[in-house]
Amino acid sequence: MLACQNGHIQIVELLLKEQVDPNVQEKNGSNAFMLACKNGHTEIVKLLFKKIVDPNVLNNDGGNALILACQNGHTQLVELLLKEKVDPSVQNNKGGNALMVACESGHTQIVELLLKEQVDPNVQDNNGGNAFMLACQNGHSPIVKLLLKKQVDPNVQMKNRWNAFMLACRNGHAQIVELLLKERVDPNVQDYSGVNAFMLACGNGNAYLVELLLKKQVDPLVQSNSGSNAFIVACENGHTQIVELLLKEKVDPHVQDNNGRNAFMLACQNGHFPVVELLLKKQVDPNVLDINGGNAFIFACANGHTQIVELLLKEQIDPNVQMKNGWNAFMFACQGGHSQIVELLVKEQIDPNVLNHNGENAFILACKNGNTHIVELLLKEQVDLNVHNNDGLNAFMLACQNGQTQTVELLLKQKINFNVTNNDGVNVFMLACQNGHAKIVELLLREKIDPNIQRKDGVNAFMLACAKGDTQIVELLIGKVNLNVRNNNGVNAFMLVCQNGHTQIVELLLKEEVDLNVQNNDGLNAFFLACYYGQTQTVELLLKQKIDLHVTNNDGVNAFMVACQNGHIKIVELLLKENINPSIRRKDGGNAFILACGKGHTQIVEILLKKQVNPNVQTINGANAFMLACSSGHIKIVELLIGKVNLNVRNNDGVNAFMLACQNGHTEIVQLLLKETN
Numbered sequence: 001m002l003a004c005q006n007g008h009i010q011i012v013e014l015l016l017k018e019q020v021d022p023n024v025q026e027k028n029g030s031n032a033f034m035l036a037c038k039n040g041h042t043e044i045v046k047l048l049f050k051k052i053v054d055p056n057v058l059n060n061d062g063g064n065a066l067i068l069a070c071q072n073g074h075t076q077l078v079e080l081l082l083k084e085k086v087d088p089s090v091q092n093n094k095g096g097n098a099l100m101v102a103c104e105s106g107h108t109q110i111v112e113l114l115l116k117e118q119v120d121p122n123v124q125d126n127n128g129g130n131a132f133m134l135a136c137q138n139g140h141s142p143i144v145k146l147l148l149k150k151q152v153d154p155n156v157q158m159k160n161r162w163n164a165f166m167l168a169c170r171n172g173h174a175q176i177v178e179l180l181l182k183e184r185v186d187p188n189v190q191d192y193s194g195v196n197a198f199m200l201a202c203g204n205g206n207a208y209l210v211e212l213l214l215k216k217q218v219d220p221l222v223q224s225n226s227g228s229n230a231f232i233v234a235c236e237n238g239h240t241q242i243v244e245l246l247l248k249e250k251v252d253p254h255v256q257d258n259n260g261r262n263a264f265m266l267a268c269q270n271g272h273f274p275v276v277e278l279l280l281k282k283q284v285d286p287n288v289l290d291i292n293g294g295n296a297f298i299f300a301c302a303n304g305h306t307q308i309v310e311l312l313l314k315e316q317i318d319p320n321v322q323m324k325n326g327w328n329a330f331m332f333a334c335q336g337g338h339s340q341i342v343e344l345l346v347k348e349q350i351d352p353n354v355l356n357h358n359g360e361n362a363f364i365l366a367c368k369n370g371n372t373h374i375v376e377l378l379l380k381e382q383v384d385l386n387v388h389n390n391d392g393l394n395a396f397m398l399a400c401q402n403g404q405t406q407t408v409e410l411l412l413k414q415k416i417n418f419n420v421t422n423n424d425g426v427n428v429f430m431l432a433c434q435n436g437h438a439k440i441v442e443l444l445l446r447e448k449i450d451p452n453i454q455r456k457d458g459v460n461a462f463m464l465a466c467a468k469g470d471t472q473i474v475e476l477l478i479g480k481v482n483l484n485v486r487n488n489n490g491v492n493a494f495m496l497v498c499q500n501g502h503t504q505i506v507e508l509l510l511k512e513e514v515d516l517n518v519q520n521n522d523g524l525n526a527f528f529l530a531c532y533y534g535q536t537q538t539v540e541l542l543l544k545q546k547i548d549l550h551v552t553n554n555d556g557v558n559a560f561m562v563a564c565q566n567g568h569i570k571i572v573e574l575l576l577k578e579n580i581n582p583s584i585r586r587k588d589g590g591n592a593f594i595l596a597c598g599k600g601h602t603q604i605v606e607i608l609l610k611k612q613v614n615p616n617v618q619t620i621n622g623a624n625a626f627m628l629a630c631s632s633g634h635i636k637i638v639e640l641l642i643g644k645v646n647l648n649v650r651n652n653d654g655v656n657a658f659m660l661a662c663q664n665g666h667t668e669i670v671q672l673l674l675k676e677t678n
Contacts, residue, residue, distance in 0.1 A: 001024070001026065001030075001031070001032045001035055005032075005035035005036065005038075005039055006039070007036075007039065007041040007044065009041070009043050009044055009047070016047065016051060022048055022051050022053050023053055023054065023057070025057070025059075027060075028059055028060050028061075029057075029058065029059030029060035029061070030059045031053075031057055032048065032053075033045065033048050033053045033054075033055060033057070033065050034057070034059060034063075034064070034065045034068055036048065037065035037066070037068050037069040037074065037077055037081070038065075038068035038069065038071075038072060039072070040069070040072060040074035040076075040077060042074075042076050042077050042080065045077060045080060045081075046080070049084060055081060055084055055086045056086060056087055056090070058090070058092075061092050061093050061094075062090075062091065062092035062093035062094075063090075063092040063096075064086070064087075064090050065081065065086065066078065066081045066082075066086045066087075066088060066090070066098050067090065067092060067096070067097065067098045067101055069081060070098040070099075070101050070102040070105075070107065070110050070114070071101040071102070071104075071105055072105075073102075073105060073107040073110065075107070075109045075110055075113070078098075078110050078113055078114075079113060082113060082114075082117055088114055088117050088119050089119060089120070089123075091123070091125070094125055094126050094127075095123075095124065095125030095126040095127070096125050097119070097123060097131075098110075098114060098119070099111065099114045099115075099119045099121060099123070099131045100123075100125065100129075100130065100131045100134055102114060102131075103131040103132070103134045103135040103140065103143050103147070104131075104134035104135070104137075104138060105138075106135075106138060106140040106143065108140070108142045108143055108146070111131075111143050111146055111147075112146065115146065115150060121147055121150050121152050122152060122153065122156070124156070124158075127158050127159055127160075128156075128157065128158035128159040128160075129158050130152075130156060131147065131152075132144070132147045132152045132154065132156070132164050133156070133158070133162075133163070133164045133167055135147065136164035136165070136167050136168040136173065136176050136180070137164075137167035137168065137170075137171060138171070139168075139171060139173035139175075139176060141173075141175045141176055141179070144176050144179055144180075145179065148179065148183060154180055154183050154185050155185055155186065155189075157189070160191050160192050161189070161190065161191040161192050162191050163185070163189055164180065164185075165177070165180050165185045165186075165187060165189070165197050166189070166191065166195075166196070166197045166200055168180065168197075169197035169198070169200045169201040169206075169209055169213075170197075170200040170201070170203075170204060171204075172201075172204060172206040172209060174206070174208055174209055174212065177209055177212060177213075178212065181212075181216055187213060187216055187218050188218060188219060188222065190222070190224070192225075193224055193225050193226070194222075194223065194224035194225035194226070195224045196218075196222055197213070197218075198210070198213050198218045198219075198220060198222070198230050199222070199224065199228070199229065199230045199233055201213060201230075202230040202231070202233050202234040202239065202242050202246070203230075203233040203234065203236075203237055203239075204237075205234075205237060205239040205241075205242065207239070207241045207242055207245065210230075210242050210245055210246075211245060214245065214249060220246055220249050220251050221251065221252070221255075223255070223257075226257055226258050226259075227255075227256065227257035227258035227259075228257045229251075229255055230246065230251075231243070231246045231251045231252075231253060231255070231263050232255065232257060232261075232262065232263045232266060234246060234263075235263035235264070235266055235267040235272065235275050235279070236263070236266035236267065236269075236270060237270070237272075238267070238270060238271075238272030238274075238275055239275075240272075240274045240275055240278060243263075243275050243278055243279075244278065247278075247282060253279055253282055253284050254284065254285065254288070256288070256290070259290055259291055259292075260288075260289065260290030260291040260292075261290045262284075262288055263275075263279065263284075264276070264279045264284045264285075264286065264288070264296050265288070265290065265294075265295065265296045265299055266299075267279065267296075268296035268297070268299050268300040268305065268308050268312070269296075269299035269300065269302075269303055270303070271300075271303060271304075271305040271308065273305075273307050273308055273311075276296075276308050276311060277311065280311065280315060286312055286315050286317050287317060287318065287321075289321075292323050292324050292325070293321070293322065293323035293324040293325075294323050295317075295321055296312065296317075297309070297312045297317045297318075297319060297321070297329050298321065298323065298327075298328065298329045298332060300312060300329075301329035301330070301332050301333040301338065301341050301345075302329070302332035302333070302336060303336070304333075304336055304338040304341065306338070306340045306341055306344070309341050309344060310344065313344065313348060319345055319348050319350050320350060320351065320354070322354065322356075325356060325357050325358075326354075326355060326356030326357040326358075327356045328350075328354060328356075329345065329350075330342070330345050330350045330352065330354070330362050331354075331356060331360070331361070331362045331365055333345065333362075334362040334363070334365045334366040334371065334374050334378070335362075335365040335366070335368075335369055335371075336369075336371075337366075337369065337371040337373075337374065339371075339373045339374055339377070342374050342377055342378075343377065346377065346381060352378055352381050352383045353383060353384055353387070355387070358389050358390050359387070359388065359389035359390040359391075360389045361383070361384075361387055362378065362383075363375070363378045363383045363384075363385070363387070363395050364387065364389060364393075364394065364395045364398060366378060366395075366407075367395035367396065367398055367399040367404065367407050367411070368395070368398040368399065368401075368402055368404070369402070369404070370399070370402065370403075370404035370406065370407050371407075372404075372406045372407055372410060375407050375410055375411075376410065379410070379414065385411070385414060385416055386416070386417065386420065388420075388422070391422055391423065392421070392422030392423035392424070392426075393422050394420060395411070396408070396411045396416050396418060396420075396428055397420070397422065397426075397427070397428050397431055399411060400428040400429075400431045400432040400437065400440050400444075401428075401431035401432070401434075401435055402435070403432075403435060403436075403437040403440065405437070405439050405440055405443070408440050408443055409443065412443065412447060418444065418447060418449055419449070419450070419453075421453075421455070424455050424456050424457070425454070425455035425456035425457075426455050427449075427453055427455075428444065428449075429441070429444050429449050429450075429451060429453070429461045430453075430455065430459075430460070430461045430464055432444060432461075433461035433462070433464050433465040433470070433473050433477075434461070434464035434465070434468060436465075436468060436470045436472075436473065438470075438472045438473050438476065441473050441476055441477075442476065445476070445480065451477055451480050451481045452481050452482055452485065454485070454487070457487055457488050457489075458485075458486065458487030458488040458489070459487045460481070460485055460487075461477070461481075462474070462477050462481045462483070462485070462493050463485075463487065463491075463492070463493045463496055465477065466493040466494075466496045466497045466502065466505055466509075467496040467497075467500060469497070469500060469502035469504075469505060471502075471504050471505055471508070474505050474508060475508065478508065478512060483509060483512055483514050484514060484515055484518070486518070486520070489520055489521050489522075490518075490519065490520035490521040490522075491520045492514075492515075492518055493509070493514075494506075494509050494514045494515075494516070494518075494526050495518070495520065495524070495525065495526045495529055497509065497526075497538075498526035498527070498529050498530040498535065498538050498542070499526075499529035499530065499532075499533050499535070500533070500535070501530070501533065501535035501537065501538050503535075503537045503538055503541065506538050506541055506542075507541065510541070510545065516542065516545055516547050517547065517548055517551065519551065519553075522553050522554055523551075523552065523553030523554040523555075524553050525551050526542065527539070527542050527547045527548075527549070527551070527559055528551060528553065528558070528559045528562065530542060530559075531559035531560070531562055531563040531568065531571050531575075532559075532562040532563070532566060533566075534563075534566060534568040534571065536568070536570045536571055536574070539571050539574055540574065543574065543578060549575065549578055549580050550580070550581075550584075552586070555586055555587050555588070556585070556586035556587035556588075557586045558580075558584060558586075559575065560572070560575050560580050560582060560584070560592050561584075561586065561590075561591065561592045561595055563575060563592075564592035564593070564595050564596040564601065564604050564608070565592075565595035565596065565598075565599055566599070567596075567599065567601040567604065569601075569603050569604060569607070572604055572607060573607065576607070576611065582608055582611050582613050583613055583614065583617075585617070588619050588620050588621070589617070589618060589619035589620040589621075590619045591613075591617055592608065592613075593605070593608045593613045593614075593615065593617065593625050594617065594619065594623070594624065594625045594628060596608065596625075597625035597626070597628050597629045597634065597637050597641070598625070598628035598629070598631075598632055599632075600629075600632060600634035600636075600637060602634070602636045602637055602640070605625075605637050605640060606640065609640065609644070615641055615644050615645050616645055616646060616649070618649070618651075621651055621652050621653075622649075622650065622651035622652040622653075623651045624645065624649060625637075625641065625645070626638070626641045626645045626647070626649070626657050627649070627651060627655075627656070627657045627660055629641065629657075630657035630658070630660050630661040630666065630669050630673070631657075631660035631661065631663075631664055632664075633661075633664065633666040633669065635666070635668050635669055635672070638669050638672060638673075639672070642672070642676055647673065647676060647677070657673070658670070658673045658677075661673065
């Protein structure tokens with residue numbers, strides 16, 4: 001194949017003499033013949049024909065050698081293949097054929113050859129596209145002329161209702177557009193979204209085409225389903241020349257789309273200064289609002305278009321307008337870090353303390369996003385530093401939460417109150433620790449912040465850092481905090497690191513002689529949690545500490561049971577090596593074996609059976625391991641237990657394993673039990 005692909009004819013001859021099979025296909029379905037055709041190696045193709053290769057073999061995409069040769073413009077090869085009666089009408093998986101790919105790639109001679117073979121030029125692919133559309137789309141005028149002579153219907157539409165005319169207009173192929181207009185195509189056809197060829201030409205900035213279409217009496221006022229029109233898209237994309245053309249056509253510049261946005265707003269939003277100037281000269285109202293209450297000024301500020309902002313301020317626009325969500329232009333500029341615009345608006349005496357509906361002001365937004373220069377500007381304006389948003393967070397808290405170190409340093413110089421808490425009792429130190437901002441943690445510790453403060457649920461900064469596994473912050477806090485503090489649920493930092501498997505921190509805390517056996521309000525300790533969540537390395541570490549393996553929670557469940565229940569095989573094996581009793585039962589009479597069977601952990605069931613666990617143990621409700629396996633459809637476990645258990649045992653409700661399997665629709669288990677019963 002490689003020799004054929006790369007045109008090494010002598011090697012191909014040599015291999016054919018050695019009886020190499022030329023019909024072998026790659027994983028993608030390509031064979032040597034296809035590769036030779038694709039790369040235009042005519043002499044090799046002739047050689048392969050002598051070896052009775054099948055030229056019509058398809059690759060995995062449904063393409064054949066002819067399609068590949070046509071796509072790559074190998075005219076001689078195409079002639080050869082057509083003489084050999086290769087089927088030129090074959091369509092690939094996407095519905096494409098040889099004529100389509102030749103038209104798409106602009107291979108005029110090949111198109112002529114295929115048309116002589118009576119290939120149907122009107123065939124459509126899976127999306128409804130045809131050869132004519134592809135030629136129009138890619139600007140191949142000679143092919144377009146050829147196909148028009150063949151009476152191809154130029155008005156055919158794809159599934160999305162696009163046609164050849166739209167494709168030519170979108171891609172700026174003026175010569176083809178002129179050809180199609182002579183064919184009396186309807187230039188006003190709209191696709192499913194209501195877009196027409198004129199809008200596409202305007203959106204892509206082709207002034208010549210726009211003029212041409214206007215001369216053909218195309219309606220420039222048509223709106224798409226979204227309410228947009230040609231004028232709006234021209235302004236949105238900054239095509240000044242087209243905007244001027246449309247204004248001469250008396251297009252209404254005030255039309256708004258379904259979102260209430262007009263051409264002027266979009267020009268301002270996208271920073272098209274010449275278009276904005278032009279529209280202002282046409283007395284466009286700059287104060288129009290969209291459905292969310294946004295206006296051109298807000299969009300210009302949000303996107304940092306200083307020149308346009310200056311223009312609009314000269315137009316006496318009101319810079320204080322708020323959207324329905326309470327945001328104004330100043331907030332957007334502060335959030336986006338647009339310092340020049342912020343300075344401009346400050347000169348306009350804008351109120352920097354206005355709040356949006358989330359309770360945020362411009363200062364909060366600047367701090368949150370770390371726009372230090374703007375923060376400095378606003379501090380000079382005597383903004384209220386201590387405003388809280390609806391979640392009870394102020395600017396300083398948000399800067400700490402988001403790791404904006406420079407902003408935090410700035411605010412600390414302002415003697416800000418860093419002990420403020422939000423609605424849940426969270427303070428800046430907790431936010432910095434929780435989000436891993438070590439530099440800010442150091443800054444706050446230098447300011448003598450109390451690292452032991454607890455929020456309303458009893459959680460403190462140290463617990464948050466431990467839960468996240470942030471070793472750097474944990475190291476910073478060791479020696480400064482009480483390591484054994486517990487939250488309202490009785491959980492401490494050590495439990496959290498064990499639960500989450502942060503081994504490095506576990507080792508750190510073990511050196512600090514934390515109390516390993518403390519239990520939370522549910523009776524769970526650190527070891528229990530590590531076993532429950534499958535943290536094998538942590539379990540190994542704790543076993544070296546001679547931890548009490550037999551601690552149970554309030555329901556009598558121990559670490560071994562939860563390891564079995566959750567399928568943590570390695571931990572189960574570790575605990576068995578420690579000679580834990582696998583038969584201990586919880587308060588309801590269940591044990592590790594029953595839990596493993598109920599959850600379908602076959603390997604653990606096998607391990608426990610080797611340990612001579614009694615498979616017939618029943619809970620206080622009369623259920624046993626076999627019933628749970630049957631009820632849950634764990635057929636492998638059922639097979640393991642048959643012969644070891646009494647199949648007919650009933651629970652306190654008089655139900656047995658067979659009934660449970662029937663009730664839950666486990667057909668295979670039902671069949672198995674029927675065989676055993678027989």
